Amino acid sequence: MKYDLIDSNLFIKNRQKFMARMKPKSIAVFNSNDVYPIGADSTMPFQQARDLFYLSGVDQEESILVLFPDAYEKKHREVLFVRETNPHIAVWEGEKLSKERALEVSGIGTTYWLQDFDRIFYELMTEVDTVYFNTNEHYRQSVETQTREDRFILSCKAKFPAHKWEKSNPILQDLRGTKEQQEIDLIQQACKITEKGFKRILGFVKPGVWEYEIEAEFMHEFLRNRSRGFAYTPIVASGNNANVLHYVVNNQQCKEGDLLLLDVGAEYANYASDMTRTIPVSGRFTARQKEVYSAVLNVKKLATKMLVPGTMWKEYHEEVGRLMTSELIGLGLLDKADVQNEDPSWPAYKKYFMHGTSHHMGLDTHDYGPLKKPMQANMVFTVEPGIYIPEEGFGIRLEDDMVIQENGEPFNLMAGIPLEIEEIEDWMNR
Missing domain, CATH: 3.40.350.10 (Creatinase/prolidase N-terminal domain)
Incomplete structure (x- = not known):
């Protein structure tokens, strides 16, 4: 070990x-x-x-x-x-x-x-x-x-x-499902290693690099910080590859103007971290990319606030679906008729956001934890909304790992990892 x-x-x-x-x-x-x-x-x-x-x-x-x-x-x-x-x-x-x-x-x-x-x-x-x-x-x-x-x-x-x-x-x-403080500290350590890897690649990514080269940069940083490596198979998805939810071949070249979706996390002492960021290969987002990114980020922030003791997992996801529906209408991807005529078993927003928003985190990336009981303090959940637009050639997902607190909003174990548009662009253009 x-x-x-x-x-x-x-x-x-x-x-x-x-x-x-x-x-x-x-x-x-x-x-x-x-x-x-x-x-x-x-x-x-x-x-x-x-x-x-x-x-x-x-x-x-x-x-x-x-x-x-x-x-x-x-x-x-x-x-x-x-x-x-x-x-x-x-x-x-x-x-x-x-x-x-x-x-x-x-x-x-x-x-x-x-x-x-x-x-x-x-x-x-x-x-x-x-x-x-x-x-x-x-x-x-x-x-x-x-x-x-x-x-x-x-x-x-x-x-x-x-x-x-x-x-x-x-x-x-x-x-x-409910972590001891020592476990939270170990997950925090995994998140800190992930942060080092992400900050490393922000200065590395540019048009012409290959997805596997980016994967190698992460692995280098993880290993040198006493991690065994990735907590799960990493997703390094440029351009339209981001619209394949479990894209793991990581064998394409990053092109100017593309977005790059990174779903990676280091493990530490068998405990996982789980991060997703989406960054511009050229170092600057386009106006449309910023618009969609901001919509995803808004859903993420609102969804995070709902991770409090007493929240039910099923109802939480239903509410996030309503938030995402509103954002998709604002982006012109859905209209009110799409929503009025939707199949309740597969709501209209699922065309662009087809996966869940949160899962338990810990010794497994998708950790054990009760899903039919109210959330409790010291549970660790991801928050990971996304919007995927194959017809526009990109997908955006953002994800952090959150510890539910007894009082107030959850604690973000990934608070040090750049997330805002201005932060990302600043790091990439230093």
Whole structure:
């Protein structure tokens, strides 16, 4: 890992919150992600299962966390299983967690080697009525690969058919949606790294540069600030490419007069940032570009003010749709007849603004968090309205990461990143 060691009190607190929600005589199990193969002896870079990291801070493959608050032996109320290291692994792969280091990272006093899992887990299951399985129930999930969690669930049900089963996910949706201050600080660090990357490219972008060169500038700045890199696949979209919402090939040349949409964010310590800015390749916006940019920015500012405790996510998006409709009419892209005759299931504004405005942010770019309960203080949301006009050859999206406050408007974790038209032009023409 590149990041500084995180205070284990964060993970201790997270486990305490989770275990307080568990039923009597129940056990919960969390598995690390697999190391996924590419071909021959090549693998994809390892990334930890976010739930396991959230509860333990362990950032290593082949790891298991077991939580059993009612265990007969106190030492078995929180247990880690990690891969046993040896001199051969140390030479070929580098340092792995020792039992002492596992305690330092996680605050968990009992660590066993992974090879002992079946024996110890069987012993614990004799005391247990209910097992909490960890499944991915994010509203945007689309997983086709069988995970270590999937294999564990199948194996556990086969070996212990008389036990009852519960889901960890509803608990984690609630807990992970509201951040501890340490988590907000880690997201802030990711945002600060993103800010450095953005300010770097403002002096780099000009007609003739290639989208992949801009991506490389971001990556250089991210890595030199202890980030693993991008929190998600970056979008560097010039001209009409911005009208492809998930444009990620980043292989075109930036042309004079074009706008450049940048949807990029650094990760730090597995926590994500998520920024979008739209800048003029030539360093100055045209009159029409300014007009559309100002409309998007106005919606963003008004939408941000609505991110307060008690706001419902569904109603919030409906209100943002009304704000965007008004702006699109002002831009001449819609008229009142379009609105009067719209399909309620796909309002007229969706022709130019077809995605949502906000999502939870945290360990995942689209993080866990309850969407059918009122917003609460210390939830972190993006705000990202956009207007996409293929017939005019550009699209504009603007996005910041906001922390909901107990009182007043949300706190902008990206307040230092240039956003206003004059700021952007000033930075690009220094």
